[in-house]
Amino acid sequence: MLPSPVAVTGLGILSPMGIGRHATAEALDGGRANLGPPTVFDAALYSVQRAGEVPGFVPKALLETPKTYLDRCSALTLAACYLAVRDAGLQWLESLPERRSLSHGTAFGCLDSMMAFTSRIQAAGAKSASPIVFSHSFINTPASLAAIEYSVRGPAPTFASGDLAGAEAIIYGAHLVGSGTVDFCLAGGAEALSEALYAALDDAGRLAAGLTPSEASVMLVLEPLEAALARGAGIVAVLTGAALAGSLSQALTAAGAENVQPWVAPLDWGHAFGAEFPLRVATAIIAGTERAAVGISTQLGGAAVVLEAYK
Amino acid sequence: MSRRVVITGLGIVSPLGCCVGEFWQRLLAGERGFSRIGRFDPVGLRNERAGEVKDWAFDAAAFGLQEPPSLASQFALVAAAEALRDAGLSWPLVTAGLQAACVTSTNFAGADRWEQFVRAFLAGEPRAELFASAAFGETPLLMREVFGLSGPAGVTSIACSSGAAAIGLAADWVREGVCGLAIAGGHDCLSPWPLAGLSALHTITAEDIHPFSADRSGTLFGEGAAYVVLEPLDTARARGAAAYAEVAGWAQNNNGYHLTAPDPGAEGMTQVVAACLADAGLSVEEIDYINAHGTGTQPHDPAETLAIKQVLGWRAYQIPISSIKGAVGHLMGAAGAIEIVATALAIAHGAVPPTAGYTSPDPTCDLDYVPNVGRPATVRAALSISAGIGGSNACVALRRVE
Numbered sequence: 001m002l003p004s005p006v007a008v009t010g011l012g013i014l015s016p017m018g019i020g021r022h023a024t025a026e027a028l029d030g031g032r033a034n035l036g037p038p039t040v041f042d043a044a045l046y047s048v049q050r051a052g053e054v055p056g057f058v059p060k061a062l063l064e065t066p067k068t069y070l071d072r073c074s075a076l077t078l079a080a081c082y083l084a085v086r087d088a089g090l091q092w093l094e095s096l097p098e099r100r101s102l103s104h105g106t107a108f109g110c111l112d113s114m115m116a117f118t119s120r121i122q123a124a125g126a127k128s129a130s131p132i133v134f135s136h137s138f139i140n141t142p143a144s145l146a147a148i149e150y151s152v153r154g155p156a157p158t159f160a161s162g163d164l165a166g167a168e169a170i171i172y173g174a175h176l177v178g179s180g181t182v183d184f185c186l187a188g189g190a191e192a193l194s195e196a197l198y199a200a201l202d203d204a205g206r207l208a209a210g211l212t213p214s215e216a217s218v219m220l221v222l223e224p225l226e227a228a229l230a231r232g233a234g235i236v237a238v239l240t241g242a243a244l245a246g247s248l249s250q251a252l253t254a255a256g257a258e259n260v261q262p263w264v265a266p267l268d269w270g271h272a273f274g275a276e277f278p279l280r281v282a283t284a285i286i287a288g289t290e291r292a293a294v295g296i297s298t299q300l301g302g303a304a305v306v307l308e309a310y311k
Numbered sequence: 312m313s314r315r316v317v318i319t320g321l322g323i324v325s326p327l328g329c330c331v332g333e334f335w336q337r338l339l340a341g342e343r344g345f346s347r348i349g350r351f352d353p354v355g356l357r358n359e360r361a362g363e364v365k366d367w368a369f370d371a372a373a374f375g376l377q378e379p380p381s382l383a384s385q386f387a388l389v390a391a392a393e394a395l396r397d398a399g400l401s402w403p404l405v406t407a408g409l410q411a412a413c414v415t416s417t418n419f420a421g422a423d424r425w426e427q428f429v430r431a432f433l434a435g436e437p438r439a440e441l442f443a444s445a446a447f448g449e450t451p452l453l454m455r456e457v458f459g460l461s462g463p464a465g466v467t468s469i470a471c472s473s474g475a476a477a478i479g480l481a482a483d484w485v486r487e488g489v490c491g492l493a494i495a496g497g498h499d500c501l502s503p504w505p506l507a508g509l510s511a512l513h514t515i516t517a518e519d520i521h522p523f524s525a526d527r528s529g530t531l532f533g534e535g536a537a538y539v540v541l542e543p544l545d546t547a548r549a550r551g552a553a554a555y556a557e558v559a560g561w562a563q564n565n566n567g568y569h570l571t572a573p574d575p576g577a578e579g580m581t582q583v584v585a586a587c588l589a590d591a592g593l594s595v596e597e598i599d600y601i602n603a604h605g606t607g608t609q610p611h612d613p614a615e616t617l618a619i620k621q622v623l624g625w626r627a628y629q630i631p632i633s634s635i636k637g638a639v640g641h642l643m644g645a646a647g648a649i650e651i652v653a654t655a656l657a658i659a660h661g662a663v664p665p666t667a668g669y670t671s672p673d674p675t676c677d678l679d680y681v682p683n684v685g686r687p688a689t690v691r692a693a694l695s696i697s698a699g700i701g702g703s704n705a706c707v708a709l710r711r712v713e
């Protein structure tokens with residue numbers, strides 16, 4: 001359970017369903033997501049040509065400030081932050097920087113930058129190493145860039161626990177806010193399509209077995225319900241429970257989700273790994289469910305949150 | 312639910328030995344674990360010396376594994392197994408009815424396997440098993456399987472503050488009842504990928520590491536793992552387990568300033584130390600020792616010194632402060648964890664480790680850094696400070712258990 005209810009006052013989403021809440025709502029209504037041959041790399045060599053890609057993603061259109069270099073995972077993260085902060089109508093810079101936090105999850109992080117950096121030093125030696133690409137290849141780079149962009153000086157962790165990563169990020173953020181440790185938290189997760197991941201999944205036979213890898217980025221603006229009401233914020237949902245446990249059933253119980261309808265998305269968006277749980281939470285909110293339990297079961301444990309529409 | 316959380320087991324794989332006893336003895340003696348890198352060709356790196364774990368042999372079968380995992384996961388499993396044994400626990404933990412969790416941390420995960428994957432990928436023969444072994448999720452998955460953990464598993468990665476954050480987060484999980492016990496810490500291995508990047512950033516010295524000294528010119532990196540067992544004080548007492556120290560509190564934050572440079576006024580580090588003390592409910596008068604991040608880089612050491620002085624005031628001049636990076640190197644994702652282990656040992660054994668490699672005073676680093684030789688000290692409470700690329704900071708407060 002949470003120490004106190006947490007309001008979701010903003011939502012930034014980029015996924016195979018589109019960019020933003022409106023596009024996502026239309027995709028959910030129409031039951032269609034952008035699943036097909038990836039365009040961010042050439043998949044012709046692989047046994048299957050099917051992935052979930054964010055359609056029409058132009059990073060520079062969704063950044064607060066121009067950037068000279070960004071990994072796709074970082075770009076997706078910054079774009080989701082941009083959309084979430086705007087959605088919240090937040091006077092972000094009026095809050096104390098040390099009372100802002102950011103909690104991010106990703107299973108694989110900046111794979112393209114890792115590949116670019118490593119392949120270069122393997123080909124041309126250590127002295128050819130690029131400091132820029134290296135500093136953008138850390139798994140916590142997306143969160144660090146967002147912390148810089150949005151002057152976050154409170155906690156800004158990255159969770160890298162596979163498919164559980166985004167769930168751990170949201171639950172950690174909800175507890176930070178619910179306990180009164182911070183005033184705001186941008187919480188969510190991101191995963192970018194990358195040829196390295198695609199190639200590994202193909203070699204493992206998982207693409208042929210039907211797995212569709214997808215990219216997605218979701219960030220939620222979380223704040224204490226009372227504070228959100230006091231500032232007249234638009235409340236898109238309320239988190240009343242959030243828990244992590246050894247299994248999904250334990251997490252549902254710990255989150256107070258008994259007798260709560262589980263959220264089942266009405267369409268297939270593929271599998272977004274560390275961003276999968278944030279994507280489920282975001283779609284449950286966008287679909288306008290009255291009360292729903294959103295859960296995930298992974299090899300590292302289970303997680304659940306209980307969402308309610310605010311009336 | 313809120314419970315007092317204590318450390319009942321410690322485990323170490325380090326350049327100064329692969330068990331806690333050897334590590335502590337050599338650390339106190341002022342030994343240094345650096346040598347020319349032997350596992351791969353270091354030519355082209357800014358420094359060919361590092362803190363390498365020597366004579367490493369991993370018995371996969373002893374952990375019930377068919378094949379050895381990535382080197383960093385090997386380090387982690389060995390350190391975690393030592394910590395569990397040290398806590399008087401045997402595995403699988405699930406059979407003892409313990410809802411045990413793990414929180415691991417790393418900067419580069421299975422870096423050796425990633426480099427092999429890249430070679431195979433570029434040759435047109437990507438291998439799934441190498442990619443899986445390079446993933447950040449490999450170690451916690453193995454820990455769940457090997458040690459029979461039925462609680463959740465987490466991975467935190469906030470660069471060189473990762474190990475401290477993992478232990479802090481796991482302490483929260485135990486305190487709040489998410490799990491009944493947790494294994495927590497960090498691991499990383501030396502490999503060309505991180506060392507080439509850290510060379511390019513000039514974080515690595517071309518000479519030697521001299522934390523807090525006037526002639527410091529950068530850090531040297533090392534490898535290994537450090538894991539601790541955390542459990543509620545009441546259950547530890549009930550089963551007769553001795554506690555090294557209590558995790559009194561912790562904090563993490565971000566400078567929100569720059570990807571690779573520390574903020575010049577040390578605001579982030581100052582705030583994280585102050586927040587840690589507040590979380591722990593400790594006054595500055597109760598702090599008897601600080602295990603500093605102390606990388607030996609030009610910008611970092613004065614900034615950390617300033618942060619300590621800004622929070623502790625006059626008390627900063629009265630207490631010993633040391634960096635163990637001059638002895639073992641900078642263990643990346645394991646750095647915060649091994650430094651917390653050293654801090655717990657300082658409390659338990661009444662001695663503080665030295666800053667090995669210290670040479671000469673710097674006017675901007677004007678505290679007592681315990682130069683080169685450890686010393687006896689009564690430590691009631693202590694802080695372990697960490698900082699990392701991306702502007703991450705973390706601080707953990709430990710307190711003696713009476």
